[in-house]
Structure formats: C-alpha cells, structure tokens
Amino acid sequence: MIEQRTKLIHAFGALADLGQEVANKNNFQETIRTSLHLISGSLAIMRGGVARYSRYGHELNMLAVRGLGDDFPLSLSLCLEDERQFLANGLNPIETEHAKVLPFFQVYDRSFDSRRIELFVPLVIRDEIVGAVFLGEKATGEPYTSYEKEIICAMGRHIGVAISQRNLMAEIERHAEENRKLFDDLRTTYNDTVKAFAAAIDCKDKYTEGHSVRVGRYSEIIAAELDWSADQVEGAATAGYLHDVGKLTVERKIINAPYRINAKESAELNKHPAVGFEILQPIHHPYTDVPLAAKYHHERLDGRGYPDGLYDREIPYIAKVVNLADSFDAMTTDRPYKARRPAGEVIEDLRRNAGKQFAPELVTAFLRGMLKELTGETKDKRFRRMLGREYMEAEGIVPTLRNTLNEMRPTTPLTYIASDQP
Amino acid sequence: MITENGAETAFLAADDKAVVLAGDYLNKLSGEAIERECKTKLESGVKELVVDFSQTEIINSIGISILLGVIDTAANSGAKVVFADLNEESAELFEMLGLTKHVTMA
Numbered sequence: 001m002i003e004q005r006t007k008l009i010h011a012f013g014a015l016a017d018l019g020q021e022v023a024n025k026n027n028f029q030e031t032i033r034t035s036l037h038l039i040s041g042s043l044a045i046m047r048g049g050v051a052r053y054s055r056y057g058h059e060l061n062m063l064a065v066r067g068l069g070d071d072f073p074l075s076l077s078l079c080l081e082d083e084r085q086f087l088a089n090g091l092n093p094i095e096t097e098h099a100k101v102l103p104f105f106q107v108y109d110r111s112f113d114s115r116r117i118e119l120f121v122p123l124v125i126r127d128e129i130v131g132a133v134f135l136g137e138k139a140t141g142e143p144y145t146s147y148e149k150e151i152i153c154a155m156g157r158h159i160g161v162a163i164s165q166r167n168l169m170a171e172i173e174r175h176a177e178e179n180r181k182l183f184d185d186l187r188t189t190y191n192d193t194v195k196a197f198a199a200a201i202d203c204k205d206k207y208t209e210g211h212s213v214r215v216g217r218y219s220e221i222i223a224a225e226l227d228w229s230a231d232q233v234e235g236a237a238t239a240g241y242l243h244d245v246g247k248l249t250v251e252r253k254i255i256n257a258p259y260r261i262n263a264k265e266s267a268e269l270n271k272h273p274a275v276g277f278e279i280l281q282p283i284h285h286p287y288t289d290v291p292l293a294a295k296y297h298h299e300r301l302d303g304r305g306y307p308d309g310l311y312d313r314e315i316p317y318i319a320k321v322v323n324l325a326d327s328f329d330a331m332t333t334d335r336p337y338k339a340r341r342p343a344g345e346v347i348e349d350l351r352r353n354a355g356k357q358f359a360p361e362l363v364t365a366f367l368r369g370m371l372k373e374l375t376g377e378t379k380d381k382r383f384r385r386m387l388g389r390e391y392m393e394a395e396g397i398v399p400t401l402r403n404t405l406n407e408m409r410p411t412t413p414l415t416y417i418a419s420d421q422p
Numbered sequence: 423m424i425t426e427n428g429a430e431t432a433f434l435a436a437d438d439k440a441v442v443l444a445g446d447y448l449n450k451l452s453g454e455a456i457e458r459e460c461k462t463k464l465e466s467g468v469k470e471l472v473v474d475f476s477q478t479e480i481i482n483s484i485g486i487s488i489l490l491g492v493i494d495t496a497a498n499s500g501a502k503v504v505f506a507d508l509n510e511e512s513a514e515l516f517e518m519l520g521l522t523k524h525v526t527m528a
Contacts, residue, residue: 007518014483034451034484041483044519046490066487067494139490140520 014042235287246276
C-alpha cells in the first residue's frame with residue numbers, strides 16, 4: 001500500500017512537471033526531450049521515443065529517442081489502414097505484442113522486437129494523429145499495469161498537445177510568410193504602377209520629360225535626410241511621382257505652350273492639384289498622404305500659393321516636401337521660355353525663400369543631402385545622374401552649400417508663423 | 423569540474439573504475455551530459471562506474487531517466503554500475519521502480 005502511494009506520488013510529480021514543461025513554451029526540441037525523460041523516469045522505462053506525424057508524408061518522424069540504438073528507424077511509414085485503426089483507438093497505449101495484425105506492426109516487427117518495444121501510443125488530438133510514443137520494457141521487467149497505462153495516457157496527451165500546438169504555430173508562420181510575400185508582390189505592383197503613371201504624366205509634357213520621376217527622387221532624398229522610416233521615405237517618393245497626376249486632364253497645348261501662358265490658361269493649369277486629389281483620393285494607397293501632396297504641392301508657407309492659399313501649419317508636411325522638390329526641378333531644368341539656372345543661384349534662391357515658400361528644415365535637409373553626395377560622404381550619385389556631372393560639379397558649389405547650411409542653422413526660424421503675415 | 427562533454431560534475435578515475443558525483447545536476451535536462459561523459463569513460467575502458475549520491479537530496483523523473491541511460495550504456499559495454507551513498511528515500515524509490523535490479527548498492 002505504502003509502495004503504491006510512493007509510486008503514485010512519483011508518477012504524479014512527473015505528470016505535473018510535464019504539464020509545466022509544455023506550458024512553459026520553451027524550445028520545442030528540448031520540451032520533447034524533457035517529455036521523454038519524464039515519461040521514462042516516471043515508470044522507469046528502459047528505452048523509448050517520441051515521434052511527430054507528418055500527414056503529408058504519412059510517416060512518424062522521431063523527435064527524441066532513448067536507448068533505441070542506431071538501427072532503429074528514425075522515420076516509420078503508416079498506411080491508410082494503420083491511420084484508420086489508430087484514429088479509432090484514440091490516445092490509448094497499444095501493446096505491440098497483441099497488435100501484429102496491423103500492417104504497421106508487421107513492417108516494423110523486427111525493430112520493435114530487437115529493442116523490446118512493448119507499448120505504442122498514438123497521439124490522437126482532436127481526431128487527428130499528431131505523433132506517437134514508443135515505450136520499451138520497464139526496469140522491473142514486469143508488464144505494464146492498467147494504472148500505469150492511464151498515467152502514460154495522461155502524459156501522452158500533454159506531449160500530443162505540445163506537438164499539436166507546434167504544428168499550429170508552424171501553420172500560422174507559413175501563412176504569415178505567404179501573406180508577407182503577397183504583400184511584397186502587391187507593393188511591387190503598386191510601385192511599378194506609380195512609376196508607370198509618372199512616366200505617363202511626363203509624356204504629356206515634352207519639355208519637362210522625367211519631371212515627375214525627378215520630383216519623386218528629390219522627395220525621397222529629403223525624406224531620407226529627415227531620418228524618416230523606410231516606409232515614409234517610400235511614401236514621399238510616391239507622393240513626388242504622382243504630384244502632377246492632375247495634369248493628365250489639362251490640355252496638352254497649355255502644358256506644352258512655348259511661351260508664358262495667359263491668365264485663362266493659367267487658371268486651367270492651376271486646377272491640376274485639385275484634379276490630382278480627386279484622381280488619387282479613391283485609391284487605397286499604402287501611404288496616407290499621397291492625395292494631399294498632389295492637392296497642396298503649390299501651397300506656400302506665406303499663404304501666397306494655390307489652390308487654397310494655406311499658411312505654414314495648415315499645409316500637410318508631405319506637400320511641403322513635394323513643393324520643394326517640384327520647385328527645385330523647375331529651376332534646374334530648361335523650359336521653352338527659360339533656360340535652367342546655375343546650381344549656385346538655385347541654392348541661393350532656396351535659402352532666400354526658406355521660411356517664405358519652403359520649410360527651412362526641408363531646405364537644410366535637401367542641401368545637406370546634396371553636399372553629402374558632392375563630398376563623397378554618400379555613394380549615391382542621384383543629383384549628378386539627374387542634373388549632369390558638369391552642372392553639379394561647377395566651381396564653388398561645395399563652398400556655397402557649406403556657407404548656406406552654416407548660415408541657415410542659426411538664423412532661419414524652424415517654422416514659419418502664419419499669424420505674422422499681413 | 424566541467425568535462426569535455428559539458429558535465430558539470432566530478433569524475434575520479436583510477437584504473438578501470440570511475441566515480442561520478444551526481445549532485446542535483448542530475449535532475450535537469452542538462453544532466454544528459456553525465457550520460458555522455460559515462461559513455462566516454464566506458465569507451466576508454468572503464469569497467470566500473472560508481473555514481474556518488476552523497477550530495478543528492480531528491481531525485482526526480484528526469485534524474486531516473488538519465489540514470490537508466492547510464493545503466494543501459496554500461497550494460498552494453500559489459501560494465502558494472504554502483505550506486506553509492508543513496509539516501510533512504512531514494513533507495514526505496516529505486517527499489518520500487520526496479521533500478522536496483524541493474525546496479526549494485528553500496
């Protein structure tokens with residue numbers, strides 16, 4: 001009686017330890033190894049193994065073994081009849097000696113006999129085989145009692161749940177990976193579409209070919225210099241690519257007019273930000289401010305922009321970024337009525353208009369990006385590629401940039417105060 | 423001492439006899455290192471393994487499983503296993519579980 005009680009206490013201790021081990025969600029392999037130790041140690045079982053069932057390969061693959069030797073198979077196949085019988089049996093120990101009618105025990109008879117495997121426990125969880133436990137003889141050499149089989153059954157349930165949870169996690173991880181790939185594909189498709197749109201917009205204006213693409217890249221440079229996240233930088237580039245999408249509805253002769261357009265034509269052209277917003281607004285963009293950038297990229301900090309004459313803080317920040325990129329491109333490319341201006345002059349113009357048209361910190365960031373490229377601090381050659389090596393490496397550009405950046409830091413206010421305006 | 427096999431235990435080897443200090447290290451998964459170390463000793467010709475339990479208070483199921491591994495490895499090598507300084511409670515448990523059939527108690 002006392003002996004039985006001591007044995008029970010020992011076995012229940014192992015069961016409690018196993019429950020804790022499974023609940024702790026440690027390393028899966030370690031959990032299975034520990035589980036095998038606990039089940040072996042609880043009843044002093046000389047040898048055994050724990051396998052996981054692959055329903056695709058219809059095989060039991062050993063996760064942990066003890067004392068089975070090198071000859072014991074690490075992968076054991078099941079036929080449909082075996083599966084059917086094991087499912088019907090549920091999570092109950094099967095005595096191998098009395099189950100030789102099943103194909104599984106016929107195929108592996110020699111391996112089971114040589115290692116004295118006495119019990120086979122199919123781990124059936126929620127009507128699904130998730131694995132199996134193989135158990136050899138006990139140290140006493142006695143047959144398993146019914147209460148010992150019940151303990152094995154309870155421990156097997158814990159191990160089965162651990163394997164089942166692991167399978168679910170693997171399934172979730174696989175779905176997450178598939179979703180990530182789908183998302184990446186969608187993102188690539190979106191970005192390609194954006195670039196195709198930018199090319200379509202630029203095709204309409206033969207004098208400013210590549211304008212949208214350049215504005216996209218300048219916006220990207222500014223955002224990167226501001227230490228925005230990778231997604232935000234990509235969003236800024238997209239906003240730049242699409243800022244002039246509204247021009248698709250403006251007559252080609254107005255866009256391509258080889259003269260300064262008149263007031264009527266100007267009014268027509270000036271509708272393009274609002275039209276661009278209307279085009280972009282219904283689209284579900286991965287970046288929230290893209291339609292706003294199109295609508296407000298001609299607004300100025302001093303309220304003298306269009307379409308709404310907004311002041312500084314009323315203007316969405318992304319629109320300020322695109323405005324600077326757009327203006328810079330206008331100044332540095334040839335127009336039918338105006339040749340492009342030298343880089344030094346453009347830099348001076350940006351400085352002079354910081355706080356009036358442009359947000360000063362954006363001008364600083366943009367010029368800093370340019371200086372980094374020219375001094376070799378970054379390996380990018382985007383300015384040189386877009387504007388030409390000769391243009392960007394004109395004498396005096398680097399000192400001008402350095403002086404401008406030094407001047408702007410202490411003197412220019414960081415933000416323009418709308419209420420200071422008349 | 424920490425052996426090559428990672429066993430944080432002590433081996434005192436003399437001729438064909440080795441003594442293993444079980445400690446309470448046996449009761450953890452990392453105690454598997456003892457099994458590996460025993461195997462190494464047996465492969466080097468040790469014919470008697472003495473497991474010293476003088477510093478072991480309680481032995482859990484993991485500990486028993488590891489000891490069964492030691493017993494199995496020794497049996498395969500034709501070596502003898504001796505359990506020494508086992509407390510009364512553990513001795514009773516070993517007797518009940520049948521471990522004592524495979525070892526010599528000292």
